[in-house]
Amino acid sequence: MPITGKHLIAGEWTQANPPWFSSIDPRTKAAGAAVFADAGEAEVDRAVSAAAEAFAETRNYPAEKRAEFLETVAAEIEALGDELLQTCDAESGLGLPRLTGERGRTTGQLRAFAAHIREGSYVDAIIDTALPERQPAPRPDIRRMLIPIGPVAVFAPNNFPLAFSVAGGDSASAFAAGCPVIAKGHPSHPATSELVAQAIARAIEKCGFPRGFFSLVQGAGIEVGQMLVKHPKLAAVGFTGSLRGGRAIFDTAAARPTPIPVYGEMGSINPVVILPDALATRHDALVSAIAGSVTLGSGQFCTNPGLILLLDAPAAQAFVRDVAGAMQAQAPGILLNAGVETSLQQRVSHTLGKAAVMLVAGGEVAHSDGFCYANTVLQTSAAAFLADPDLQEEHFGPVTLFVMCESRAQMNAVIAALAGNLTATIHASDAELESASDLFDRLREISGRLILNGVPTGVEVVHAMQHGGPYPAASMPNSTSVGMTAIQRFLRPVAYQNMPDALLPDALKNGNPLGIWRIVDNVHTRDAIG
Amino acid sequence: MPITGKHLIAGEWTQANPPWFSSIDPRTKAAGAAVFADAGEAEVDRAVSAAAEAFAETRNYPAEKRAEFLETVAAEIEALGDELLQTCDAESGLGLPRLTGERGRTTGQLRAFAAHIREGSYVDAIIDTALPERQPAPRPDIRRMLIPIGPVAVFAPNNFPLAFSVAGGDSASAFAAGCPVIAKGHPSHPATSELVAQAIARAIEKCGFPRGFFSLVQGAGIEVGQMLVKHPKLAAVGFTGSLRGGRAIFDTAAARPTPIPVYGEMGSINPVVILPDALATRHDALVSAIAGSVTLGSGQFCTNPGLILLLDAPAAQAFVRDVAGAMQAQAPGILLNAGVETSLQQRVSHTLGKAAVMLVAGGEVAHSDGFCYANTVLQTSAAAFLADPDLQEEHFGPVTLFVMCESRAQMNAVIAALAGNLTATIHASDAELESASDLFDRLREISGRLILNGVPTGVEVVHAMQHGGPYPAASMPNSTSVGMTAIQRFLRPVAYQNMPDALLPDALKNGNPLGIWRIVDNVHTRDAIG
Secondary structure: OOOOOOEEEOOEEEOOOOOEEOOEOOOOOOEOOOOEEOOOHHHHHHHHHHHHHHHHHHOOOOHHHHHHHHHHHHHHHHHOHHHHHHHHHHHHOOOHHHHHHHHHHHHHHHHHHHHHHHHOHHHOOEEEOOEOOOOOOOEOOEEEEEEEOOOEEEEOOOOOOOOOOOOOHHHHHHHHHOOOEEEEOOOOOHHHHHHHHHHHHHHHHHHOOOHHHEEEEOOOOOHHHHHHHHOOOOOEEEEEOOHHHHHHHHHHHHOOOOOOOEEEEOOOOOEEEEOHHHHHHOHHHHHHHHHHHHHHHHHOOOOOOOEEEEEOOHHHHHHHHHHHHHHHHOOOOEOOOHHHHHHHHHHHHHHHOOOOOEEEEOOOEOOOOOOEEOOEEEEEEHHHHHHOHHHHOOOOOOEEEEEEEOOHHHHHHHHHHOOOEEEEEEEOOHHHHHHHHHHHHHHHOOEEEEEEOOOOOOOOOOOOOOOOOOOOOEOOOOOOOOOHHHHHHHEEEEEEEOOOHHHOOHHHOOOOOOOOOEEEOOEEEOOOOO | OOOOOOEEEOOEEEOOOOOEEOOEOOOOOOEOOOOEEOOOHHHHHHHHHHHHHHHHHHOOOOHHHHHHHHHHHHHHHHHOHHHHHHHHHHHHOOOHHHHHHHHHHHHHHHHHHHHHHHHOHHHOOEEEOOEOOOOOOOEOOEEEEEEEOOOEEEEOOOOOOOOOOOOOHHHHHHHHHOOOEEEEOOOOOHHHHHHHHHHHHHHHHHHOOOHHHEEEEOOOOOHHHHHHHHOOOOOEEEEEOOHHHHHHHHHHHHOOOOOOOEEEEOOOOOEEEEOHHHHHHOHHHHHHHHHHHHHHHHHOOOOOOOEEEEEOOHHHHHHHHHHHHHHHOOOOOEOOOHHHHHHHHHHHHHHHOOOOOEEEEOOOEOOOOOOEEOOEEEEEEHHHHHHOHHHHOOOOOOEEEEEEEOOHHHHHHHHHHOOOEEEEEEEOOHHHHHHHHHHHHHHHOOEEEEEEOOOOOOOOOOOOOOOOOOOOOEOOOOOOOOOHHHHHHHEEEEEEEOOOHHHOOHHHOOOOOOOOOEEEOOEEEOOOOO
């Protein structure tokens, strides 16, 4: 299929108008053949209005129909074949092995949400039956379940052009809930976005969904997103990207006449604590694990370990040198785009401008035909880190900052000073587990996922995953953007009072025709009532 | 116990400083003996800082310890005896029978939350065990549960001086979660707030909780609340009150360097649709039910039915007259304070200033020694209602607005135009149930609770209750302030990756020592693992 550069507005491919932008191959800095342009107010309005109309239908679709749609989207993405991978590779420089894996994750999570809604208990049905004899007044029958919230805008990030983009986790969970999606494509991979939108459009036709269930608006500037978030018919936002971008979206949504929830996942520095005995007994494995995790995907993961806390000692200093050596022994990877390279260069220079920060390795743009930055290791003291909250800013790329602590008390102080993070990791020997327990108790307060003897990169798409955390890791501390509970972001509860069985949704009927788990008069059960 | 007028800051009763305010007996307009004053920045800072310190302890308290605390608070409130009811009656004019009931609801919900956390499944434990053989890489063990969010500010409303105030539903659910509370007392019932704070303080002593677990700051102005919401150590806000007040709190919280969630319940007009056959066959019962619900508690409920939709017909017009007659036959009740009377007078005058709105009954301040407004019935056409969103503003008091619709299509248009509401009610005969089903499908999109053949007043404290709804009924569409799921507002998920049993919280240990319901490898179970 040729790339048209058009927007997909409720089933129609709509001519874009200049000024144009193109994707840039990050390996060669050559512009792609297709040209794209920012959607205007008319496109955004038609997309959201069509989504609201589609929602009037899809909000009552049975789970089976939605599950089939999710599976069809997955199959249509697979049917794009190598063209998708090659297009995506040319736009992202992430390489075919990684993108093949990411495609599998994308289709895997679409299918996992299909299974999740087929099972059906996610609607969290709670039933309190009537007490007609209660004094002084009878208690009515009250039944509560989760229903879809309405049209959702999805903002794609640069770093997961498939798994967090147009048909990524946010879209999959919104679709699963029954919510239409208006995707704002990331300007770093517009052709990839268009191909995936084609796949979704075909699934909509095959499954007989209303065309307004999905739209793709492209855009290189911030205006498209702002128009989208301000649209009165929008109900919620899923965002993955930078803190600056996410906060701008959050602020716009909060300032609406009718505020709407913004579920923003805005990156993180993912502190890693390595305790001395673990360091002593697993030095080589840890060097390899840390160097590998920092440089994985050129460091362009929101779970990249950007902060490593050590108790200062000769062994700890040797460890820093060895991680730096291992990272320098690897050729620096390609970065996603010019913006990532420029921001990283500025951010590292800014950090290195501080007297207390030492450059151990890297620290400069790498020689390459493409966008590329040297694998970089920085080091500072806990005292300096505590004195300068600016050192908690993310360096998005293959960069990590070692913070040398003089004591456990100082390490505790550093942890207490940390802002919210997606993850926190401890490496501990068996003898250090009790000590790790105390540290985890502290780290828990500033993070969403706690990891023992592992690396934060690699986010499993499972029911129990939590990918979020206190601000600024996420804009809503009580949500996740990965894992099956991500669907909860796009649901809201509604209660039915004294409703006869015929008027109740299936999930709440006496006979439990869906066979789901419910809480009935405070008992967890799949049994029918009566 | 004498009323001191002091603030309770982490166990210390702190001298207030002028300017003073007093509570006013709404029946006589006489000032109470005690004087109170607005808390200052120092009090607010000490209260929130002490709460953050207390949280470091209480966040790891077992459910049993928290449950005992909730039950002790309930017992201590009961131990206040008649003094509490009389003080509250003198401050609110709500009458002893209502306040006796409201006290029962207050202690009942404290005990219900105790039972809820003892049962323990509210932590929503989800476990995906490791797949060590998975290719290309082993899948780690991931376990997720809900943990408390941190110090919570609770803003009490005027209209539930016990059940939604200092030890009301917001405080009970925050305490149940393990979160410290800083209550901002409502200036309409400061002595009541102080008595309840005494009860909580005694429970803290008896249960050995840290004193920072609860503070009460009094205040008549908006500054105290603003300081509280801006405090960097605050984690969340529970608010019940007016849209204007709730939105101000929401805006302040959203503008923080670190935004925090505001769970605001901000009132509602609670549309009621009465279908023709129900009207024809149950005329007298409906007159009595509607008149009773509009005037209950002098109309000062957030679930007050403030909007009644009828299909225009002679029978409908007769119904309006009969409801007006029934409401005029009742003596108008006492209002909570001068502000409620003034606002109601201004709001009704404003509405009556519209050419399309007709006064059927009432519409003026009532002759009384106290604050009092005539039971009031207004009427307009659906066309006028559709043309003027201003007619959706709440008249907080014993007032309802009938909207006469020319057709079902016009009624549907009115429903489509409605902003968010806490409830929506339909009265339908058996023959009209199918038709009601379509209306409920539309009303569901703008409300949190759907009621058939009942009245919206009377909110049951049960597991399945949903007391919230789309904005402006609530600031967060996916939460409730009544019912057991209200605890979810003050929890957030955290995941543990590859953690040995000894480092896991009890809720996630293999043996399931708490005996709670969990989802283990996608199976709902109370069984141990392995």
